[in-house]
Amino acid sequence: MSGMPLRGDRIHRYVNAFCPVCHEERPDRPLAEVQRLSGWLVERDDRIWLERGCRVHGLVRTMYDESPEILTYLEQWTAPTKRHEPDLRGNFKPVPAAYADGLPEMQTQHTCILLEDLLDHCNLKCPTCFAESSPARASVAPLEQVLASIDTRLSRENSRIDVLMLSGGEPTLYPWLTELLRAVANRPIVRVLINTNGLRVAQDDDLLDLLTEHRERVEVYLQYDGESAEASAYHRGADIRRFKDKAIERLSSRGIFTTLTMTAALGVNDDEIGKVVKRALDTPYVGGVTIQPVFGSGRTGAIDPLERLTHTGVLARLEEQTAGEVTWRDLTALPCSHPHCCSVGYLLRDDSGTWQSLTNLIGHDRLKQWLDLEPDLLANRIADDTIPEAMKQVVKNSLLDLLSEQSSLSHPSMASIWRDICTNCDIGIGTLTTLATGALPGQRRRLRALLGERILRVTVKPFMDMNTMIEERLTQCCVHVATVNSATSDHQCAPFCAVQAWAPLSASRLSTAVGLPLIEAT
């Protein structure tokens, strides 16, 4: 008797997911009516598929990730998460309904990045804008509401926010940006990121002066989709490349740390990833590149749910497009969020001018050892271990900081992080070691310049839409958008991907919930 045949695929892991077809039929359905579905990630034909069973639509299959090999590699990099304080104690409702009352009890990560949407208004109307911003959407959050939202978060985060991201709309159009940056400087907020399309940065000298004034804590996240006119037209609705070039040039000349954020889409600019990385390597003070595969929340239509650019797809394309200068093995998953949510790698230019990655210099095994990801490995090597215990602890903490969502080159603790890493790992970057270990006045400035020229942080951030949404990533999400409770008007927050995807949560974004028309606001 032959019995049942094999399935012919391989279950990668069991997940809870949502039905994208139900979602499209009624995107604004109340959160309590959203069904959490049983599902799995499954490996078939060298792809990872997300399959879930919907009581209306049956088995629903969408593409989740392009490379099972790289996804499995990323899953090795997990580290302990941090405690959080729920916005409402006792909120044990299921996802996504729980987020109507902010971060619930069952969240497993604190807020690494707090994202404040200052306004819905924008000077562009990008076809792929997830916030659906436009010149016509003129709602602006009053300054005191933004500060109240920040203060609420500070009160839930033990009086410290690692990263505050100002977003929108276009935050450089915020009428009280100067006042906001000043108020933020007086609060225990380590770093401020400004998410901008660069149009005003390219043209407005006052804005540039303001950013320069705050450059020790402010970093610019500049939207930059590649070098082709097509990419610009597809993502931004027009060829605005000359503004981007101008913005990069102006930021770099002022020594303002900048990260190029690229929205990448299959068949549009997925072949320009290497060029964007190259541009960042070559430009002083462009300290980071973030590549975001386009996702289907907001205005973005028509992403093929069965054939799209994904996290591992971006990683897989790096090697060929950078002529081997960067490969996927130079990145690891960001250990603080879910390993599918973000990958990160540092490139360092040594004294001979060659770019090398941190993972390459330290080695995957040693890196894991220091992150304590492999206790077994550690135990096995204890005999020939030459690193003293105290020093290991120091290096481990530095690495955890470096590989976390809060890190960037403008982080004030960067100097000590690099000092620990340089002196303890012997990564052969002489000048950096000298600078990082020195304490003479003026060295801090020189270290800053050196970091700006010789270190690049590459990250890949695949946000989820309903075709890729799984619950466990929301649960461990550390990128939280400020929202306002529709019943109590209390300030709270929710995972970025959830806010973009579910209309009732989008409507509770700060700028949408408490925003006033532009004229009234000013």
Add this chain to the structure above:
Amino acid sequence: MSDPRLVEPDRAPAPTPYDPLRLCIFATIALLGWLLGPAALAFFAVLGIVGYTRARRAGLLRSRCLLGDTRNVLAYLGVLAGLGVAGLVWAVASDSLWVPWVRW
């Protein structure tokens, strides 16, 4: 147009019932034996001799046949072929053709 995300679960193909083909083959050989008598015996025995001679040349010294050594098998098939030929001769001589019960 139907949504390409909506898929049918893979089902196990319905099990195919056992096909007792061999039983039919046995009956057919028996029929041939009955109809053709010694001719069938001679034909299959010669076929066997040709097959086993080739196999032996190719190095097959032992067969799964109960007789073991392939020389024994060849000898046995030789006897069968002889019997078949004898039967044919008898049939022609006694004026009963291939089919013994059909008399001219």
